[in-house]
Amino acid sequence: MAEQVMSEVGTQLPRVLIVDDSRMVRASLIKQIRDKFDVREEGDGEAGWQALLLDPTIEVVISDIGMPRLDGFGLLERIRASRLSRVNALPVLIISGEDENEARLRAQQLGATDFITKGTPRVELVARLEALAKLAQTRRELEQSREQLVRRNRGDVSVMVIEVDHYDRLCETYGHSVGQLVHRKLSKLLSAKVRKEDTIAHLAEGQFAVISPTADLDACGAFALRLRRAIExxxxxxxxxxxxxxxxVGLASAHGDDRITLEQLLQLAAQRVAEGRAMGGNRVVSDSGEVTPDNVGRFSRLAVSVDHALTQIRNGSTDEARRRLRELTQTLLPLLELIESEYRVGLPLQELGEKAQSATDLHATSTLGARTVWRT
Structure with missing residues (x-):
């Protein structure tokens, strides 16, 4: 009876396919992860590909690069080009003997989800695999519940793909450990800011997706601008x-169209990230082009931030602060009044107040209706 229970529990573990021509490497990897994952192993890329076609229970792929018959890059290309959605969306972890920047870059260009070197500590290996398994599970559950989600929210489902600019260059310049630190900081920042009903998915190193039901593009654009400002x-x-x-950040929305799948939304958002990257990065891009504080939408305007304005000024960039000078003045008036009451230096508070009052209050109507609000 105990053996039966153990067997049933074992079948519930996420299944990982390890593809490597070295039996010793496969054995080492299996030893490290077998208490957390159900493992299938194959000795070359061609055998790994056949296993993927025949075994629908595989959730994550670990692949070596140099292998006979079909190498890791060739296997990765086949996976991403597959017409089977369960195959082409699988998280793929490329493993290499050395931390080669060229190999890492090529793997990322071909669609690898993550990249590690052989000899990576067990704790880190297991953590990455657990994150990839969670990504696979999240995508599967979201796609399965897509019809109900759209019906419940009248199709208002939006996706944000968020990418750290020049992530590969960052890793190349300072080392992969620094890139991972940036990745973790962004992950922590996202977890603190999104709503409970939103879902965060790790797409690749330095790249995340946020799936948001009941959120329109204006609300997502405002959130993306706040997030970009916070990371700066x-x-x-x-x-x-x-x-x-x-x-x-790339944005995409179903716009009430229940025919659009989650994968299609992710692809649209990723395309808009590529557009922003081509514009030099540090952009938020929607279906109508770049999203800025001036065009984000009347109800979703950015709340003014004195800290951000000071940071921009210290960095020699005053344009944004100049555009929002009246709002900044209005925000600072209570502090200026306190300063004047203490030091009596003759600050022109009345004149400043009149100028600030003449500005249109962009936030007075933001509490009307059931608008989407994220924590900032």
Whole structure:
């Protein structure tokens, strides 16, 4: 009876396909992950491909690069080109003998979800596989419940694909560990800011997706701008270097069309990330082009941030602060009144107040209706 229970529990573990021509490497990987995953192993890319076609229970693929018959790059190309949605959307973890930037870049270009070196510590390997298995599970559950989700929310489902600008260059310059640190910081930031009903998915290193029911593009655009602004204020120190990062975000929405699948929305959002990347990065791109604080939508305007304005000014960029000077003045008036009451230096508070009052209050109507609001 105990053996039967153990067997039933074992079948519930996420199934991982390991493709590597080295029996020793396969055995080592299996030993590290067998308590967390059900494992299938194959000795070359062609055998791995046949296993994927015949075994629908596989949720994650680990593949070596150099193999006979079909190498890891060829296997990855087949997976991403497959007409079977359960195959082409599978998370693929490429494993290499060395941390070769060229190999990593090619793997990412072909659609690898993640990349590690042989000898990666067990804790990190298991953590990455668990994240990939969760991604596969999330995609499967979302697609399965797509019809109910659209019916319940009248098709108002939006997707954001969020990418760290120049992530490969960041890893090449400072090392992969610094890139991972940036990835974790962004993951933590997203987890703190999205709503409970939203879903965060890890697409690749330095790239995430947020799936948002009941959210329109204006609301997503406003959130993306706030997120981009928040990441700009983060400064990381590595040895003698001060590292700043920026984000490019692509937006897509079903617009009430229940014929659009989640994968199609993700592809649309990813295409818009590519458009933003081509414009130089640090962009938010929607179906109508670049989203800015000036065109994001009347009800979804950015709340003014004094901290952000000061950061921009210190960095020598005053354009945004100039555009929002009246709002900044209105925000600062209570502090200026306190300063004047303490120091009596003759600040022109009345004149400042009149100028600030003349600005259109862009936030007075933001509480009307059931608008989507994220934490900031």
């Amino acid at each position: 204020t983060i400064v990381m120190t590595y040895k003698e270097h001060r590292i700043r990062v920026s984000l490019t």
